[in-house]
Amino acid sequence: MEWLGLQLFAELPASGQIILDCRHNPFLVMLAYLVACAACFATLDMAERQSHSEGLNARRQWRILGACCLASGIWAMHFISLLAFQAPLEVHYDMPLTALSLIIALLAAWLAMNSLDRTVMQWRHYLQAALAIGLGITVMHYVGMAALQTSALQYYQTPLLVASLGIAVVTSLVALLMARHFRSGSGTLHLVMKYGASLMMAAGIVLTHFTGMAALSLVIPDNLPLQLPSANNSLQLGLTIAFITLLISGSSISAALADKKLQSKEHDLRRVNVLLSQLDQARASLQQAAHYDALTNLINRRGFNQVFAERLAEQTASEGMLAVMFLDIDHFKRINDSLGHAAGDELLKVIAGHIKAATRSQDVVARFGGDEFCIVTSLHNRDEARHLAQRIMQRMKEPIDLGGRRMVMTTSIGISIFPDDGRSAEELLKNADLALYQSKGGGRNNLNFFNSSLKTRATLELQLEEELRVALLEERGLCVHYQPIFDLHSARVAKLEALVRWQHPQHGLLGPDRFIGIAEANGLIAELDLWVLRRACEDVAELNRLGYGHLKVTVNCSAVTLGREELASEVEMALFQAGVAARQLELEVTENALMGDIHRTINLLKRIRAQGVALSIDDFGTGYSSLAYLKRLPLDVLKIDRSFIQDVPGSQQDREIVQAIIIMAHTLHLQVVTEGVETDEQHAFLAAQGCDFLQGYLLSRPVPLTDLPPVLERLDNLDSDFSPERGTALPGSPDRFADAPGCRAGASVARRGH
Template identity: 60%
Template sequence: MDWLGLRFFTAVPDGAQLLLDCSHSLELVVLSYLVACVAGYATLSFAERAGHAERPAARRNWCAVGALSLGVGVWGMHFIAMLAFQAPVAIRYDLPTTVASLLVVILAALLAMPGLAESNPSLRQRLLSALCIGLGIALMHYSGMAAMRSEAQIYYRPGLFALSVVIAIVASLAALQLSLFFRGREGLLHQLLRIAASLVMGGAIVSMHFTGMWAMELIVPLGTPLELQSPGNPKQLGVSIGLIALLAIGGGLGAAWADRKLQHKERDLLRVNSLLNQLNQARASLQQAAHYDPLTNLLNRRSFNEVFAEKLRSHAQQGQALALMFLDIDHFKRINDSLGHDAGDQLLKEVAERIRHTLRDQDVIARFGGDEFCILLSLGRIEEARHLAQRIMARMKKPITLARRQMVMTTSVGIAIYPRDGETCEELLKHADLALYQSKGSGRNAVHFFSEHLRNKASMELELEEELRQALKKDRGLVLHYQPILDLAGGRIGKLEALVRWEHPRLGLLAPDRFIGIAEANGFIGELDAWVLRRACHDLRQLTAKHAHPDLRVAVNCSALNLSHDDLPDEVARALKSSGLRAQRLELEVTENALMSNVNQALTLLQRIRELGVGISIDDFGTGYSSLAYLKRLPLDTLKIDRSFMLELPEANADRQIVQAIVGMAHTLNLRVVAEGVENAEQLGFLQELGCDFIQGYLLSKPLPLEALATFLDDFAAGRAGIDALAKQQRPEIDYLKSI
């Protein structure tokens, strides 16, 4: 088979002369290998650059540059190697065929480059690329050989010819496989792997060439004069071609290096821009978090204070009134406790939306925290604030679905007006809060404006709080008065009720209803109860030691808040131990409402107190709601009928029926009964007929300090007072006792 003058499967004719005296110039062979390796390195580098290119046009350009580098490198290697070939006949080259051989290898490289440019080419893509490169090298070689012009004819041994093609394809595949290890990586090791892949590819090109040269046989007619050609001119030409090829490839590599640096800078710039964007987003998030409530997306306290200060300045300049409105949700804690905090959050968001839709565009709303919202209103008339508050309250009464339940919520509102109620943010906030407190204290679901009365009351409450703390801390000013309790069956004083009083340095003697609420609201009611318990035990012990009343008992009130403290039994035990009083002489009084508010916890605590030997009494019975099922489980000794049922006895039929029912029920439950507020002989007679066990009230005695109590007990024991004497007392004398 002949192709372009080359004979691949044609036998050598008889009578032909085989040229055996052929050689190669070692310097040009090494140069050709160097050119092939550089071409391979450049091709792999340009393929990687094409893979990193983001724009399709840049990707196509790098593929074209890579194809040109490979084509020029392979073509340059071939002709340098051919110039290194020395034969005993004159050899020249046909220019069109030589140019065609260059175009063939460039075209093959163009077909292979898209597969090489993939970041992770598939096996099929790798095989196709290796096939294109191998066949391109082979076609370039044999078309370049076809460009030879000499007296000799070229024959090829078929086996070696096929081996040269296989070597080109297999070696190209091996170079591509090796190049995958360094693709997209940095570092010395990966650079060495890239160089190794380039050496393999250069070896593929050179191996194919010299295998093809090994397969070639030059045949001349017999008698043709043979003379070895001078090597001088071919060496100069080979070096020139090599330098040109290396310079061309080096220029491409320089462009790749510059592009890589530029791309790194662009990547760094993109990274910096990305970081700046992230920083801006973080700054925006921080600004959002710093100025807005994350749940309702309303202004938070800090941002509201800034807006408030600016509004005050502008309204001061314009001489315009400004309303500050505090609003919170009535009984919001019940929602969190019963339905959970998710339902509470849903309620807050719904309330925020309802308020926002009620306000005007120029009004400002913020969430201060918890269930408290704050609103700023520019006013033409003061009544505008009341009307807006009423609209908000009306909108709030529409049903809200929480946890698949329809709820109707109400709100309490407090309002302070600038400049009437204050000229600074702090004053107005404080005064609006006082007005809100007044709304909640008057039954909730109400609107109250700030007034001077509220300021004075708040100041007084604050002063009393601090003075009460100091009185407790220094044990100065607080005293106990004791009201005797008469045992009707035995005709003797069986108990005392300890009642705390406060000898205030300016206000005089204060009853407990004036300061107990302050202690409860400010968290030191436990300390006050503990003081009363210790002092009552100590006083009873002292009274017994001096006046010999060994069976007298003392009843001490326990607040509802203190009844929820787990350490209450330990406090009672410490008071008994420090005073040396027997536990059977102490009775703890708890109100009906305090028991029923948390009956399970109260049951546990009272049981522990009862185990100490201390009696338990339920106070103010009939004024609250008691479950008889729970009442029979409680470790009670005594039941005290509230004084409100005594006022119209025995004339009022309803009160008679209620008292009779209470006494009968208590005796059925084996409880002893104390009637409070007994003030006349008719009440006493009625209670005696019912079988009431004890009475307490001004008919017997008002609450007395310890010294006066001792005298009263001595007089009573001496017979100067008794049930008969009490029954004979007239109403004016009782009124006189009440006035003392």
């Protein structure tokens, strides 16, 4: 088979002269291998840059440059190897065929770079591409051989010719696999492996060429004379081609390195931009978290302070008015206690929505924490603030479905006005808080504007708080008065109720209504209760020495004190130190104080009662206790609150209530004490209903221990006219200046709930 003057797949002729003295210049062979190595390394770099480029134009440019590097390297290796071929013949090169071989090399290289640019390569893709590239390299080789013009004919041995094609295909397959593998990666190991891959690829290309050359046999026909070679410039031409090819490869490698550094800088810059963006997002998130409430999405106290300062500066400059409103949800703690904090959170979301809906877009609405909200609004007169507060209170009364229940909440509101009630943010907030205190103290579900008297009262309470701490610490000024409790069955005084008083150096004798609320609000109530307990036990010991050993003292116990696990041991210690029997002490607890942790309370009361101390429930009927719980409590006495006695016997409803309470108490085997008895008619009614004990100003008002013996002598030596059956009044008119209800140590006094 003859192709381009080449005798392919043909036997050697029977006649003719075979040229056997053919050699290769080893320097040019090594130079050809070096050119191939450089070209392969440059091609791997181009493939890497092609895969890392993001733009289509950039990928196309790297593909073209890679194809040029690979084609020039393969072609230069082939041509330099031909220049290294030395035979005893005159050798010339056909330029058109030489150029055609270069074009074929470019096509094969372009096909290789296209294959490397595919996103997904399966094995069939690798095989197809390797076959096409190997065939192209083989065709390029033999076209280049056809450009070799001599007087001899070129015959090729079929086995070696097929072997050269197979080596070209295998080399192309290995080159594709390595190029795909080395498209990504970094570091010294990656670079070393890429050097090794370049050497292997170049070796495959050189092996393909020299396998083809091994298949070559030069035969000079008999009719042609042998033309000996003349002087040639193969070395110079080989060096020139090598220099040009190495220059192309080196320039390409330099461009790849520069692009890699530039892309790395771009990636670093992009990473920095991403980090900056993330930092901005994190800063925005922190800003959101720092200035907004996560539950209601309203601004929190910190955010409010910032916005409020800006609004205040604006109104100061324009001489406008601002209203600051403090809102507190009435009895919100009951929701958390009964339905749980999750339900409380849902309720707060709804309430926040109601408040936002009732305000204007320019109003500032903030949640300060818990169930406290604050609103700042600009206005022209005070009535605008009142109308806004009323609108909020009306919106709050809309029914809310929560946890399967339908409930209506109310709110208390305190309002301060800029500039009338203050010019600084701190002063306006403090004054709005004082107004809120007045709203809650006035029965809740109410609004109040700040006035100067509130500030005076707050200043006085702060002063009283400081002085009360000193009084407790130094046990100076505090004293206990005792009010007799009369036994209707034995017609004598059976008990004394210990009631705390404070002999203030400036304000005189203060009743508990002046300082119990302060003690409860500032954590002093438990210490005050224990002081009264110890003093009462000491006074009972003194009465025992005076011959009143039958008397029992009742001491009030607040909800805070009842919540202390150590109360039982403190009661025991107070009795032991005073040397008083436990039967002479009775602890009074309010109905609402019992309704906290009822199971823990029952266990604590059982421990106290086991010592021999009696227990009574005070203010019965004014709280929210359950009869199911009442029958489980280890109680001895039930006290009827004075609010049920005031209109007896004139009010039929109150008479029936008192009758029912007495019957119920006796059914539960409890003794009944009725407090607040002030008239003969009340005494007669209670005696007729079977009440066990009376307490009130009809008998005596509270007196100090030193004044107590004469009172006891008078009450114990009454004539027989004062008896449960007769109901005759005590001589003398009752003292109408009775203490307000709840004026006992530990009694619940209306106070702010926050």
